[in-house]
Amino acid sequence: MNKLWLILLSFTIINYSYANEENWWDSSTKAVVNLWNTTSTTEFAEVWENVTPKLNEVLELEQQAETTPDSVWLGLGTDKEDLNQEINQLLDEAVEILSISNTNNIREAIRAEEERIREMKQDIAKYHQAQITAPVNSTWKTTIADYEVKIKQLTESIEQSNTHISKLKAEFAQELSNKGLSISTEQLEVLLSSVVGDDIIQSSIVYNNIKQISQQLMILTEKSGEDINISQRYYGMYTVLLKILLHMQQNFINKIENQYLPKIANIIIEVKNINVTTGNLLRSIHDKTHRKHLFANLQAQNLTLQTAELYKKHLIKQSYKIVKAIKKTRQDLQIAQNTYKTVRIGGELINLLRSSNKSFEILLNIQVPDLLIFENKQMKQEFAILTQKLSQ
Numbered sequence: 001m002n003k004l005w006l007i008l009l010s011f012t013i014i015n016y017s018y019a020n021e022e023n024w025w026d027s028s029t030k031a032v033v034n035l036w037n038t039t040s041t042t043e044f045a046e047v048w049e050n051v052t053p054k055l056n057e058v059l060e061l062e063q064q065a066e067t068t069p070d071s072v073w074l075g076l077g078t079d080k081e082d083l084n085q086e087i088n089q090l091l092d093e094a095v096e097i098l099s100i101s102n103t104n105n106i107r108e109a110i111r112a113e114e115e116r117i118r119e120m121k122q123d124i125a126k127y128h129q130a131q132i133t134a135p136v137n138s139t140w141k142t143t144i145a146d147y148e149v150k151i152k153q154l155t156e157s158i159e160q161s162n163t164h165i166s167k168l169k170a171e172f173a174q175e176l177s178n179k180g181l182s183i184s185t186e187q188l189e190v191l192l193s194s195v196v197g198d199d200i201i202q203s204s205i206v207y208n209n210i211k212q213i214s215q216q217l218m219i220l221t222e223k224s225g226e227d228i229n230i231s232q233r234y235y236g237m238y239t240v241l242l243k244i245l246l247h248m249q250q251n252f253i254n255k256i257e258n259q260y261l262p263k264i265a266n267i268i269i270e271v272k273n274i275n276v277t278t279g280n281l282l283r284s285i286h287d288k289t290h291r292k293h294l295f296a297n298l299q300a301q302n303l304t305l306q307t308a309e310l311y312k313k314h315l316i317k318q319s320y321k322i323v324k325a326i327k328k329t330r331q332d333l334q335i336a337q338n339t340y341k342t343v344r345i346g347g348e349l350i351n352l353l354r355s356s357n358k359s360f361e362i363l364l365n366i367q368v369p370d371l372l373i374f375e376n377k378q379m380k381q382e383f384a385i386l387t388q389k390l391s392q
Helices: 003-017 021-039 042-065 080-098 102-131 144-178 185-193 197-222 228-284 288-342 346-366 377-391
Strands: none
Touching (some): 080 228, 102 197, 228 377
């Protein structure tokens, strides 16, 4: 039986079975959860079940804020600032719920394998160092040959982990594609290595889940029998979804502007200072061996500087994209709020809910990561190192 037909039938039955609006809402919410559990993945059912109470809470607090004073005497009672803090907390919680996805599990698996590879490489370095003082033959000490066996085993394990990572990345790309974010292999590498990659991934998951929720709210609105109170309630929840998007996007911008870009700026300043010191040493030192080391240091510093500048451009470009997305979301929210306040019949709500799906697709496409051009393998590795520094 067609899934959509089942959902519509369920909502129709609910409409005729529940006269009380609160019971109607609770029952329709359970119906959506049950249908998605039996006819689709439980992933969306979990999101729906957990996020709809948050949407209701935010909606109620916003309605309360309309009659709440801007400030209260001696801090006695609740003012708008108190309510805004509660709303922001609920929006944070809603973003976390809307980020639920199997994509996160795959991302964590990739991270675990990458960490395992780093640890194995550290062990290999230790074994190479231990070989320097290890005996050639011994009955109770680890010999050079013993260390060689350990190194070979770890090298093979690293190759296996790299193969596993490749498979996980293919699964990861497919999951993102299923959620509307289609990217190339090269873009995926940038996404996974960039400090803002997780934010972009989270956005794609949230957009996808919000799109599905808005579709369910549209169905509920259609099946409410054009009841004004019920229709307005659903549409009010849709406006909250847009506020969640705006909240998430603004947090994204804040991270870039207040955390990542200042750190990159500090790294660039530090490297430039070291670069000047290295140049001064080169002018004053004539020993060939020392000069060779200094030239090597200078090359490494220049590579870090070039990569940091590339990273800075990458973050600024992504910031511009999010600013563009914020502008789009704000426009959608203004229209939604205006409609929410002035609507009189359910049909107007449904038309705007239908058009919202295209908006979510536009927002998703805005955030597709740019393809970074690394001049060499060393620059790509340096990019990954800078990502670790920015994440600290």
